[in-house]
Amino acid sequence: MLKIYDTLTQSKREFKPMVSGKVSMYVCGITIYDHCHIGHGRTFISFDVIARYLRYKGYDLTYVRNITDIDDKIIARANKNGESSTELAERFTKIMHDDFASLGMLPPDIEPKATESIDEIIEMIEALIEKNFAYQGTNGDVYYHVPVCKDYGKLSKQNIEQLQAGERVEVATDKKNSMDFVLWKMAKPDEPKWSSPWGDGRPGWHIECSAMTKKILGNQFDIHGGGSDLQFPHHENEIAQSEAANECCFANTWIHTGMMQVDREKMSKSLGNFFTIKDVLSKFRAETVRYFLLSSHYRSQLNYSEDNLKSANSGLERFYVALSDLDLANLPEMDRSSDYVKRFETAMDDDFNTPEAIAVLFDVAKAINRSKDNEPTEALKLASVLVGLGEIIGIVQQDPQTFLTQAVGNEEQDNEKIEALIIERNQAREDKNWTKADEIRDKFVEMNIILEDKNGKTTWRRG
RNA sequence: GGCUGGGUGGCAGAGUGGCCAUGCUGCGGACUGCAACUCCGCCUACGCCGGUUCGAUUCCGACCCCAGCCUCCA
Numbered sequence: 001m002l003k004i005y006d007t008l009t010q011s012k013r014e015f016k017p018m019v020s021g022k023v024s025m026y027v028c029g030i031t032i033y034d035h036c037h038i039g040h041g042r043t044f045i046s047f048d049v050i051a052r053y054l055r056y057k058g059y060d061l062t063y064v065r066n067i068t069d070i071d072d073k074i075i076a077r078a079n080k081n082g083e084s085s086t087e088l089a090e091r092f093t094k095i096m097h098d099d100f101a102s103l104g105m106l107p108p109d110i111e112p113k114a115t116e117s118i119d120e121i122i123e124m125i126e127a128l129i130e131k132n133f134a135y136q137g138t139n140g141d142v143y144y145h146v147p148v149c150k151d152y153g154k155l156s157k158q159n160i161e162q163l164q165a166g167e168r169v170e171v172a173t174d175k176k177n178s179m180d181f182v183l184w185k186m187a188k189p190d191e192p193k194w195s196s197p198w199g200d201g202r203p204g205w206h207i208e209c210s211a212m213t214k215k216i217l218g219n220q221f222d223i224h225g226g227g228s229d230l231q232f233p234h235h236e237n238e239i240a241q242s243e244a245a246n247e248c249c250f251a252n253t254w255i256h257t258g259m260m261q262v263d264r265e266k267m268s269k270s271l272g273n274f275f276t277i278k279d280v281l282s283k284f285r286a287e288t289v290r291y292f293l294l295s296s297h298y299r300s301q302l303n304y305s306e307d308n309l310k311s312a313n314s315g316l317e318r319f320y321v322a323l324s325d326l327d328l329a330n331l332p333e334m335d336r337s338s339d340y341v342k343r344f345e346t347a348m349d350d351d352f353n354t355p356e357a358i359a360v361l362f363d364v365a366k367a368i369n370r371s372k373d374n375e376p377t378e379a380l381k382l383a384s385v386l387v388g389l390g391e392i393i394g395i396v397q398q399d400p401q402t403f404l405t406q407a408v409g410n411e412e413q414d415n416e417k418i419e420a421l422i423i424e425r426n427q428a429r430e431d432k433n434w435t436k437a438d439e440i441r442d443k444f445v446e447m448n449i450i451l452e453d454k455n456g457k458t459t460w461r462r463g
Numbered sequence: 464g465g466c467u468g469g470g471u472g473g474c475a476g477a478g479u480g481g482c483c484a485u486g487c488u489g490c491g492g493a494c495u496g497c498a499a500c501u502c503c504g505c506c507u508a509c510g511c512c513g514g515u516u517c518g519a520u521u522c523c524g525a526c527c528c529c530a531g532c533c534u535c536c537a
Contacts, residue, residue, distance in 0.1 A: 010467085030537065043537040073535070153466090156532070162465045163533060205535085227537030231467085234536085258468085259531065268536060295486080296476060300469080301530060311475060311487045318486080321500065347477090355477050359485035369501055434496060441498075452499050459500090 002057065004223075005299065005351045007231060007254040008155055012351055015253065017222045023059045024217045025051065026251070028209060028226035028234065029111070031068040032092045033077045036099050037274035038289070038304060039260035039267045043227045045290060046257045046298035046352075048105040049393050050225075053348050056392050065108035066212050067093060070115050070202050075191060085192050086115075099277040102286045103293075104394045110216055114208035118194045121203045121211040124245045125183045125196075133244040137174035140186040140199050146179035149240045155254065156232035181237055183207050206237040213238075214246065224251030228299075229266075231256055258301045267304060275304060285408055288313040291395050294354040315362075316395070317404065317461070319386065322365040324400040324459070325372070326383050334388030335381065340364050344389050354393060361389055361396070404461035411448075411462070418449060422458050425451075 002015040017023045027047045030040055044065070051063045069089035078085040097107075114121075125142055128134035133149065136142050146152050146160065153159050160179060182204035187193035193200040203211075213221060219242070226235065235254065242250040259266045262273040280289055283306070292312035296302045334341065340360055347356035364386045371379040390396030407413040425440040444451055450463045 007467095028537075031535090037537090040537050046537095071535095157466055158533070159465090228467090228531070229536050232532055233534095257537070259537075261530075264530070266531065266536090270535070300476090303475090305475095307487095308475065314488090315475095315486050324500095353477075355475095355485080359477070362485055366502090372501085429496080432496075438497070450499060453495075454500070461500095 002349045003351055004253055004255065007256050010157075013253070017059065018220065018252065021058070021060055023054050023061045023223065024221035025054075025061060025063050025223040025225065026209075026213050026217060026221060027063070027065045027108070027224075028230055029065045029067050030096070031071050031073060031205075032089050032096065033071075033074045034092060034269070035276040035278060036096050037260075037267060037269075037276050038280050038293075039227075039274065041099070041103055041277050041280075041289070042260045042293045042302060043257045044100060044105060045103060045293045045394075047225055047255075049294065049298075049354060050255070050352055051106065051108075052392055052394065053352060062110070062217065063108045064110045064112065064212070064216050066209060067111060067113045068205070068208055069093070069113045070192060071205060089113075089115075099281075102281060103277065104286065104290050106394075112212045112216060114203060114212070117208060117212050117215060118203070120215045121207050122184075122196050124207060124211050124214065124241065125198075127245040128183065128241065131244060131247075133241075134183055135176065136198055139174050140201070141174075141182055142184035142198050143175055143180040144183055144237065144241060145176055146181070146240065147177050149244060152179075152240055153236060155236050155239055158232060158236075181206060181233065183241075206234055207241060209234075210238050210241040210245070213250075214242065219246040219248040219250075221251060223253045223255060225255040225257070228256040228258060257298050258296075261301050261303045262305075264303065280309070283408070284309050284313065285316075285403070285406070287395060287398065287403070288316055291316050291358075294393055294395070295358060297355055298352060319361065319365050319390070319396045320398075320400040320403045321461075322368040322372075323383055323386065323396070324404065325454075326368075326376075326380060328383065328387070328399070330380070331384045331387060332381060334384045338385055340367075340382075340385050341389065344392075348392070357389070357393065361386060364389070401459075404459075406462075408462060418444075418447075418460060422451070422460065426458060 003012045004015045005012045025047075027044070030036065047063075047065070051061060054061045067089070070085060074085045074089060078088040081088060125134060128144065129136070129142070134142055134144050153163070164178060184196060184198055184201050185204055186199055186201040191202070193202060213224070224235070224238075239250050261267060262275075265271065265273060267274045288309060292309050293302070295312060295315075340363065344357050344360045347353045347360060350356070364382055368379050368382045368386065371382065387396055405415065421440055421443065425437050428436040428440065441451055444460070448463045449460050452459050452461070
């Protein structure tokens with residue numbers, strides 16, 4: 001039985017989709033104007049694993065992840081670069097796709113863009129005005145009037161009075177209430193714009209997600225996710241807009257991921273303490289990064305550090321060392337009734353507990369190592385479990401030798417030279433010239449390469 | 464100030480009212496020409512103070528500390 005922690009009710013609840021066997025999931029993607037950093041990677045890898053596991057459980061999943069491709073920051077950056085906001089957004093969308101793919105993420109089923117949903121956005125704003133949840137200010141901007149929403153704050157457990165008490169000084173606007181937020185913003189000269197009943201302009205932040213969920217998944221759907229920093233105000237405002245406009249409950253389960261930290265501080269653009277996915281991939285293998293991101297629970301904060309990445313790499317090597325020397329080409333089907341599989345599923349059923357699930361994989365690896373020499377059939381069966389379970393979370397899918405010998409990040413790939421030196425050393429060993437053999441091995445150490453003499457064969461891997 | 468989440472062994476990180484987490488590192492042993500890998504074994508834990516209980520790291524209360532949100536944010 002799958003249980004998911006729901007932010008709205010602050011509890012783990014048994015997951016029951018609205019339509020038996022089908023799941024609709026909407027995840028807030030990014031506002032695209034720059035490179036993605038590893039914090040983005042963390043969130044979307046979490047949802048990648050959630051999507052993979054839902055499918056493994058047999059659900060027919062529709063996974064939607066949007067792109068917000070029009071917003072003040074995009075316009076500002078495009079102006080600075082001397083390109084159009086469309087060009088900027090398209091350029092970085094491509095880069096994002098590459099980055100996400102290199103981390104082993106499967107693409108979402110649908111990836112809607114705000115600029116392709118303007119009609120739906122306008123329709124929803126019209127509905128909100130008609131139902132008296134929104135109004136047009138004297139400057140032409142259209143606002144959502146928060147005090148009209150009687151349960152505003154239910155997701156983030158805030159109430160309006162407290163929020164107003166803590167509000168920061170802001171420039172004068174013609175909002176009726178300081179909590180009111182923009183639905184439609186009038187265009188200034190030379191800004192991108194779409195025509196609307198209120199004048200040429202663009203959608204405010206928040207409304208695009210309400211419009212896109214409705215367009216693609218309907219008024220109500222199973223899962224809505226995103227980073228925990230979106231809980232307030234973004235998701236709170238989505239709820240306010242959608243439930244008012246649709247007169248219907250919005251998402252049934254809310255999933256929020258924990259923030260990546262650097263030196264115990266949130267990684268963010270404004271603090272400048274971020275590492276882009278490309279930065280990290282220049283130093284570590286993509287699979288190591290993925291494993292690192294899954295090695296803590298998706299809801300907890302995760303501290304970025306190179307030591308943690310190195311430790312993650314060592315852990316992953318353990319899996320591949322266990323799999324090496326096995327006839328992986330003839331792997332049997334994974335036996336889903338195996339105890340390991342059951343333990344893995346129990347862990348994942350408990351709010352996608354990947355650290356616990358990975359612990360099961362290490363137990364499988366140990367069992368493989370024990371049986372490798374004397375029970376090859378058993379070892380191969382266990383290997384099928386390791387590879388099969390690894391696939392569900394997107395790790396341990398490479399050829400072991402490839403993983404263990406591939407160059408890391410910026411390292412030079414010089415396998416031929418390595419193989420030649422190994423032959424030279426083995427000749428020395430045959431001649432019982434231990435001094436020379438050890439000298440050659442010292443060279444390898446300098447190259448950060450570890451040799452292993454096993455069963456009369458020498459293999460190597462990068463340390 | 465309000466609202467959330469959290470404080471576990473050298474590090475990372477799960478979890479549980481009484482029994483092994485797991486990984487990385489370190490130490491001892493087996494294996495090895497020597498190593499490496501692997502296997503076997505070992506080490507130091509549950510922020511602090513009370514309470515409930517036969518028994519609490521796990522439940523309750525107070526306190527201390529950390530992070531996130533309350534501005535754009537994954």
